[in-house]
Amino acid sequence: MSTQPILLITRKLSKNTEIRAAETYDVRLNPEDKLYTPDELLQKCQDVDAVLPCHSELFSADMVAMLPERLKIIANHSVGLDHCDLAALKEKGIVVTNTPEVLSDATAEISMLLMLGAARRASEGDQLVRSGKWEHWSPSFMVGTQVTGKKLGIVGMGRVGQIMSKRARGFDMEVHYHNRTRLSSELEDGAIFHEDLDSLLSVSQFLSLHCPATPETTGFFNQEKIALLPDGAVFVNTSRGALVDEEALINALKSGKISAAGLDVYLSEPGGNPALASLDNVFMLPHIGSATFETRDAMGFRALDNLDAYFAGKEPNDRVA
Ligand code: DGY
Numbered sequence: 001m002s003t004q005p006i007l008l009i010t011r012k013l014s015k016n017t018e019i020r021a022a023e024t025y026d027v028r029l030n031p032e033d034k035l036y037t038p039d040e041l042l043q044k045c046q047d048v049d050a051v052l053p054c055h056s057e058l059f060s061a062d063m064v065a066m067l068p069e070r071l072k073i074i075a076n077h078s079v080g081l082d083h084c085d086l087a088a089l090k091e092k093g094i095v096v097t098n099t100p101e102v103l104s105d106a107t108a109e110i111s112m113l114l115m116l117g118a119a120r121r122a123s124e125g126d127q128l129v130r131s132g133k134w135e136h137w138s139p140s141f142m143v144g145t146q147v148t149g150k151k152l153g154i155v156g157m158g159r160v161g162q163i164m165s166k167r168a169r170g171f172d173m174e175v176h177y178h179n180r181t182r183l184s185s186e187l188e189d190g191a192i193f194h195e196d197l198d199s200l201l202s203v204s205q206f207l208s209l210h211c212p213a214t215p216e217t218t219g220f221f222n223q224e225k226i227a228l229l230p231d232g233a234v235f236v237n238t239s240r241g242a243l244v245d246e247e248a249l250i251n252a253l254k255s256g257k258i259s260a261a262g263l264d265v266y267l268s269e270p271g272g273n274p275a276l277a278s279l280d281n282v283f284m285l286p287h288i289g290s291a292t293f294e295t296r297d298a299m300g301f302r303a304l305d306n307l308d309a310y311f312a313g314k315e316p317n318d319r320v321a
Helices: 015-024 038-045 061-065 086-092 104-119 122-130 159-169 197-203 246-255 293-311
Strands: 006-009 026-028 050-052 073-075 095-097 151-155 174-178 206-209 233-237 258-263 282-284
Touching (some): 006 015, 015 026, 038 061, 050 293, 061 086, 104 122, 104 159, 104 233, 104 293, 122 282, 151 159, 159 174, 174 197, 246 258
Parallel strands (some): 050 073, 073 095, 151 174, 151 206
16 A cells, blocks of 8 residues: 555646656546536545645635545645635645746746737737738728837736836836835836835836735726726736726726736636627737746646655745645
8 A cells, every 4th residue: 555645636737747746646636637626626635635736726715624634735736825715724724835936937928928919909910810801901000009118017016027027128118016015126126116006007008917816906906996097008917817897997998998908817717708808909818827838847846846845844835824
């Protein structure tokens, strides 16, 4: 009989991650990559020592209450933790870790892609050529908003926000940011701090969200906040859909208050919002901010590093509960 800890891996991870996991753990894999229902997830958690889930698995307080005593650690394959009721997990004595840092470059790449794609009407252009309906060209055809030299507002200047700021400077953008605490001048690297979110919004010709979804930030990007943006601002979100009042965003996209949006995340996932999908001025991706080969390995390895530390009796580096 194996003496290795039993590890449930809830989704299909990178091959390298699954190979490495199998060297140390008695792994329960999900080769079909089936999204477990809450009941299936609960049932699969019953006879394991550890779980390596993604943000697609919800560990609500109700679910946590039914987890077995045997389950000691949830080593997330995500930086976001809004799918975990951390207070309930902590109370139950289950260790929780996440995977910060390793996905920041990949996510900032997608933020840049969305910013450029939204401003320069990439999805409309792609659709037109693809559909065979591209019949004319003129100087007034598919004119978009120039990115170079504009003011970019960043909400949440953590690791992804800082890399986004650096990349945006490559486009000569003037970067402004709002964060709970001001960064050192070295980390700010020329970005202009706004202690007040409203002040940041009022200058943001482009606005990109990089803060986590918490009870304090949920739904903060609403009609009132949108009204503070310069007319015709471009909005980008690679963080979490829960930050946004989607109805208010749709109204602003229809009125032109927001000229275009680039979105990777939605209130309802998978699937997204059909009302957003019906708008030409939205460039949309299906939550793929961290989806690069390099980053998938790095996320998997980081989660395994946390598990290895825990089972070696050490404090996992990325412990959050
Ligand atoms: C994260 O790590 O939070 C990303 O959204 C992918 O799960």
